[in-house]
Amino acid sequence: MDAALLEQMLLGALLALSVYLPLRCGQLSLATPGFYAVGGYVAALLSTGVPAFAGSGATSPLPALVAEMVLGGMLAGLIALAIGGPVLRLRGIYLAIATIALVEILRVLNLNLPFTGGAMGIFGIPQPFAHARGYVLFTLALLALACWLCQRLEALRLGRAMAAIRDDELAAASLGIDTPRTKLIAFVASAVLAGLTGALAAHFFNSWNARAGSFDASITTLAFVVFGGSRFWLGPVLGGLALTALPELLRPVGDLRLILFGAVILLGPLFFPQGLVTAERLRWLAALLGRGRHRDRQAPQAP
Amino acid sequence: MSVGRLLRVGTGLLTLSLLLAGCGSDDTNQPVDVTGGVPVGAVLALTGNANVYGQDQKIGLELALQQRNGSGGINGRPLKLALEDSGSDEPGANAAFTLQINRGVLALIGPTLSQQAFSADPIAQRRGVPVVAPSNTATGIPEIGFFISRVSAQSSVIAPLAIERALTIQPGLKRAAVFYAQDDAYSTAETTIFQKALKEKGLEPVTVQRTQLNDQDFQNQISAALREKPDLIVLSLQAVDGGNLIRQLRELGYRGLIVAGNGMNTPNIYPICQKYCDGLLIAQAYSPELDTPANGAFLKAFKAAKGGAIPPQLTAQAYTALQVIGEALVRLDKRQPLAGAPLAATRKQLMQEILAGSYATPLGEIRFTPEGEVIQSQFFVAQVRMDPDGRSGRFALLK
Numbered sequence: 001m002d003a004a005l006l007e008q009m010l011l012g013a014l015l016a017l018s019v020y021l022p023l024r025c026g027q028l029s030l031a032t033p034g035f036y037a038v039g040g041y042v043a044a045l046l047s048t049g050v051p052a053f054a055g056s057g058a059t060s061p062l063p064a065l066v067a068e069m070v071l072g073g074m075l076a077g078l079i080a081l082a083i084g085g086p087v088l089r090l091r092g093i094y095l096a097i098a099t100i101a102l103v104e105i106l107r108v109l110n111l112n113l114p115f116t117g118g119a120m121g122i123f124g125i126p127q128p129f130a131h132a133r134g135y136v137l138f139t140l141a142l143l144a145l146a147c148w149l150c151q152r153l154e155a156l157r158l159g160r161a162m163a164a165i166r167d168d169e170l171a172a173a174s175l176g177i178d179t180p181r182t183k184l185i186a187f188v189a190s191a192v193l194a195g196l197t198g199a200l201a202a203h204f205f206n207s208w209n210a211r212a213g214s215f216d217a218s219i220t221t222l223a224f225v226v227f228g229g230s231r232f233w234l235g236p237v238l239g240g241l242a243l244t245a246l247p248e249l250l251r252p253v254g255d256l257r258l259i260l261f262g263a264v265i266l267l268g269p270l271f272f273p274q275g276l277v278t279a280e281r282l283r284w285l286a287a288l289l290g291r292g293r294h295r296d297r298q299a300p301q302a303p
Numbered sequence: 304m305s306v307g308r309l310l311r312v313g314t315g316l317l318t319l320s321l322l323l324a325g326c327g328s329d330d331t332n333q334p335v336d337v338t339g340g341v342p343v344g345a346v347l348a349l350t351g352n353a354n355v356y357g358q359d360q361k362i363g364l365e366l367a368l369q370q371r372n373g374s375g376g377i378n379g380r381p382l383k384l385a386l387e388d389s390g391s392d393e394p395g396a397n398a399a400f401t402l403q404i405n406r407g408v409l410a411l412i413g414p415t416l417s418q419q420a421f422s423a424d425p426i427a428q429r430r431g432v433p434v435v436a437p438s439n440t441a442t443g444i445p446e447i448g449f450f451i452s453r454v455s456a457q458s459s460v461i462a463p464l465a466i467e468r469a470l471t472i473q474p475g476l477k478r479a480a481v482f483y484a485q486d487d488a489y490s491t492a493e494t495t496i497f498q499k500a501l502k503e504k505g506l507e508p509v510t511v512q513r514t515q516l517n518d519q520d521f522q523n524q525i526s527a528a529l530r531e532k533p534d535l536i537v538l539s540l541q542a543v544d545g546g547n548l549i550r551q552l553r554e555l556g557y558r559g560l561i562v563a564g565n566g567m568n569t570p571n572i573y574p575i576c577q578k579y580c581d582g583l584l585i586a587q588a589y590s591p592e593l594d595t596p597a598n599g600a601f602l603k604a605f606k607a608a609k610g611g612a613i614p615p616q617l618t619a620q621a622y623t624a625l626q627v628i629g630e631a632l633v634r635l636d637k638r639q640p641l642a643g644a645p646l647a648a649t650r651k652q653l654m655q656e657i658l659a660g661s662y663a664t665p666l667g668e669i670r671f672t673p674e675g676e677v678i679q680s681q682f683f684v685a686q687v688r689m690d691p692d693g694r695s696g697r698f699a700l701l702k
Contacts, residue, residue, distance in 0.1 A: 004401040004426075008394055111486055119484075119491040120441065123421035127429075132401075205393055207421040210486060248398050251387065258350055 003132035007204055009244045010139040014197040016224035016240030017146050021190040023230045024153070025183050026166035028092060030218040031080075031099035034106040035191040037213025038079065039072030039198025041110060044122040044208040046071070060126040060203075065138075069199040076195025080188045088183045091169075103218055110210040121209025125202055135204050142200070143237070146193060150233035162186060227268045229275020238276055334643045336407050340376070340383025341641060343628055344403030346413035346423070347621075351391025352516065355542050355571040356415050356617050360437055361386065363614075363621030364412065366604045370622075371629040378636045382629055389414050393422035400426050407646060409632070409653055410435065412624045417441035418488040424451050431647055433654040437624040438617055440565055441492045445675035450654050452675030454623045454666065456588045458493045458565055461682055463500035465562045465586035468684040468701060469535055470504055472584075473560055478509045480533035482524065482548060484540050485513040493564045494539040501537065509533055514544060521548045525555050534559045541566040546575025553579040560584065569615045570696075578693030582686060585698065589619040589666050590683035592700040601665040613697055614665075623664040631656040 015032055022029040046053040046068050053064040087098050110116045117123075129135050153159030161182045164172035173179045202208040211217075220243075228239020246264060250257040268276070336342065345364055347357040364384060372381045387403060389396040396419035403411055404426070410433040414423050417439045427434045428448035436444060436453035440461075445451055470476055479501050483494035494511075501508055509531040512524040525548070528536070536552065538545055538561065545567045552561070553576075562584045572580055591602060591613045601622055605614040635641065635656045641649060658671045667681045685698035 002401055002405060005398055008398065107486075119486050120418070120421075120488040123443075124425075124447075205397060205422050206425040207393065207418075209393075209418065209488070211392065211418075247390075247395075248402075251402070255349075257388070 003136050005245060005248050007132050007135045007139060008248075009241045010136065010143055011197055011201050011204070012224060012244030013143055013237045013240035014139070014146060014193060015221045016228065016236035017143075017150065017233060018190045018194040018197065019221050019225045020150070020230060020233060020236040021193065022183070022186045023225060024159075024166060025162035025186050026169065027088065027183055027186065028096045029099045029187060029190065030096050030222060031102050031187075032190065032194045032221050033213040033217035034099075034103035035076035035080065035194035035213075036198040036201070036217070037106060037110060037208075037210065038076045039069070039195030040202035040208045040212055041116060041122070041198075042072035042075055042195070043068040043199035043202040044125050045115065047126050047203070048122055048124060055126055058126055059130070060128050062128050065128040065200070065203060069196045072199035073192040073195040076198070077188050077192040080191030081184070084184045084187045085180075088180065088187060100215060100218060103213055103215065107210050107213050110213070117209070119209065121207055121211075122202075123207035125206055125208065127206075128203055132204075135200070139200060142196065147233055147237065158182065158185065223265055225275070227265065227272075227275060229272070229277040231274070231279060232277050232282065234282075235275045235277035333407065333646055335409065335641050335646050335649050337380060337642045340381040341632055341636075342383050342385065342406065342408045343625070343632075344385045344387065344406065344408035344411045345625075346387050346389045346396060346399040346403060346411065346415075348391040348415035348419070349388040351395075352543070353391040353415050353541070355569060356438060357388070359569055359571070359615050359617035360415065360621035362605075362608065363437070363618035363623075364625050366601070366608060366618075367622040367625035367629070370600070370604060371625070377629070377632045377641065380636075380642075382625075382632070384625070389419060389423075391416065391419075393419055396420075396423040397426060399423075404430050404432050408432070409641075409646075409650055410628045410657075412437055412621070412628070414439075416489065417444060417492070420444055420451075421447070421488075424448070427451070431650050433628075433650060433657060435624045435627055435657065437621040441488060445672075449675075450650075452654075452657060452671055452677075454627060454664075454669060454677050455620050456677055456679050456682070458489075459496045461586045461588055462493055462496045462564055463503075463586075464682055464684050465564075465584050466497065466500045466504055466506070466537070468586070469560050469562050469584055470506075473534070476506060476535045476560070478531065478533045479506045479535040479537055480528040480531060481508045481511045481537045482514060482521075482528070482540065483511075483538070484516045484518075484544060487516045487541060489566055490516075490539040490541065490564075493566070494537075497537050497539060497562075497564065506535065508537075514540070514548070516541065516544060518544055519547060521551050522555070525552055525557075529555060529557060533557075536561045537564075538562070539564040539566065542569055542571050543575060546572040546580070549576040549583065550579045565616075568698075569617055570613070570698075571615075572687075573689070573694065573696050578689050580687045580696060581689040584701075585685050585687070587616050587683045587685050587698065588679065589616040590681075590685065590700045591619075591698070593665070593667060593681065593683075595663070595665075595667065597663045598665040598667075619665045623662070623666050623669070626664055627657060627660070627662050627669075628653075630662060631660055634660065 018032045047060050055061050090098050161177045224239040225236045229235030247261050347360050349357040368384050376382050387399040389399045396414040400423040420439045424447045428450050434451045438455050440458040484490040510528050512528050568585050661670045670678045684701045688699045689696035
């Protein structure tokens with residue numbers, strides 16, 4: 001497989017995790033592409049406009065990339081923090097609509113601000129890596145870190161509070177869980193992750209414009225999570241990887257490619273309503289893998 | 304094995320497999336592979352909101368391929384064209400460019416939109432693959448690097464011609480209303496050029512209305528513009544939104560002249576604005592009425608393939624792009640045979656050959672500047688003439 005496609009898949013997986021974080025506490029937020037665009041603009045503006053970040057103009061230093069990612073993530077996080085309070089009072093479909101509105105506002109701002117290059121956007125972004133393989137290794141490290149943090153959440157008080165809110169917000173609040181705060185943390189974490197990803201993507205795509213954060217992108221990232229499953233972090237990661245790769249892998253079938261892609265998106269939720277990765281399937285897989293070694297310690301069947 | 308442990312093991316395996324997959328080998332030192340033909344790639348927007356352009360371009364490439372292979376190919380060896388869809392967005396164009404380059408093509412044609420070019424062309428530049436753009440009209444495309452060139456004259460050269468022509472048709476023009484799609488790179492770039500041209504001709508834009516690429520309904524912008532009583536309307540829009548806007552303009556009672564930019568320079572607008580397209584002024588880099596042997600051959604091929612229709616500019620430009628690459632390959636192959644030559648060096652020599660040549664094309668005689676910008680001798684202004692049934696029409700050349 002080609003490294004450039006692999007990089008796009010990894011970016012897709014990171015965005016899917018960003019949609020997954022608010023969903024972990026039952027919040028259907030479609031704001032991810034908005035924060036992704038913000039992160040990308042931070043990286044694009046800094047690396048084309050500020051000499052310390054720009055490097056030689058064609059190649060930029062790796063520490064500058066890391067700094068841009070931190071700044072992009074922070075700016076996205078701050079925006080999420082500022083608007084999270086009022087926005088997260090909404091639930092379900094209302095929250096989804098509000099976050100779509102947020103994405104639209106950010107997009108129109110990006111189109112009209114004097115320094116973002118309008119519809120043409122910013123191009124000629126310098127490259128921190130000579131080859132797509134460099135991006136792959138770097139992004140893989142970032143994805144591994146994000147996955148590890150998501151896995152740690154399962155054991156942490158915060159993660160359990162999130163799960164409690166997802167299952168029943170009223171019951172969770174009555175148990176003394178600070179639901180607004182927990183939801184805000186998830187929303188901000190999601191924004192930071194999207195911002196980081198955007199900063200990386202702006203370099204990888206050479207150019208950056210307002211189309212990165214459009215309504216279409218919101219729906220695509222949501223599809224990653226719906227397809228992969230929203231209960232475990234592995235679901236969004238698999239969904240992001242698979243659905244980003246699929247249109248490219250289907251190229252041999254020619255004109256049929258987008259029809260097949262559409263069919264996969266349609267059939268996925270039809271046959272796997274909970275997504276590809278569910279608790280039962282994980283347990284079944286764990287049992288399958290564990291059977292060889294633990295045959296003597298098999299648990300007795302429940303009556 | 305517990306679920307948590309399974310997840311950890313799974314992550315490890317996933318990481319390992321991705322790492323292995325990412326470590327493909329580079330192909331720069333391999334020889335040119337000419338089994339099945341001399342490989343050239345094209346990346347067009349065949350799906351997505353720019354697909355009307357991509358479809359026009361595809362016909363042009365197919366005709367040029369037939370022409371080249373019908374007249375001996377590359378010194379006896381056929382030209383092999385691989386066509387890929389870019390969608391209409393940047394990630395799609397990047398992926399298709401990378402795929403084509405990995406296939407070992409000697410040159411690339413595309414991508415359809417300027418916005419895609421800013422994203423995908425640097426990939427070809429870094430890997431040293433010649434690109435001939437058939438339809439990128441934004442400023443700054445050949446400046447991306449040595450390997451990037453175009454046969455599509457930039458809009459700053461063409462767009463002002465239509466304004467000039469409008470003034471000769473109706474010398475008393477004073478008040479111009481300008482429309483453009485503010486979320487589209489082509490439209491925003493071209494409207495700046497139009498507005499500058501208007502001012503230079505002593506026409507002040509009385510209103511500038513912004514629309515969005517995917518808008519369907521333009522009543523608000525049109526009413527606001529018509530309140531200013533314009534006697535000229537200047538549009539920088541793509542085919543679909545522009546066609547709809549013209550229909551609504553006429554339905555709301557505007558009777559004056561309309562000048563449109565390059566985005567509407569395709570017969571695909573006829574079914575959209577139908578009888579209301581009539582009278583639309585467009586400056587063109589290609590005219591079907593140009594009387595040269597090269598255009599005659601192109602028209603004949605197009606008519607044979609499409610049954611009497613008149614070819615659009617995008618088809619002619621795509622045809623030209625492949626013709627340029629084909630002729631450069633023939634010359635290069637004569638000097639030193641392509642088969643078995645090192646790929647990277649051959650790509651570089653091909654680029655030099657493309658830039659050095661002069662070509663008799665359907666667009667007229669063209670050459671390139673050392674940067675890869677096209678030097679074209681003739682431009683045209685056409686007026687749309689719709690048939691009485693409102694379904695078909697033609698771009699009539701204004702002499």
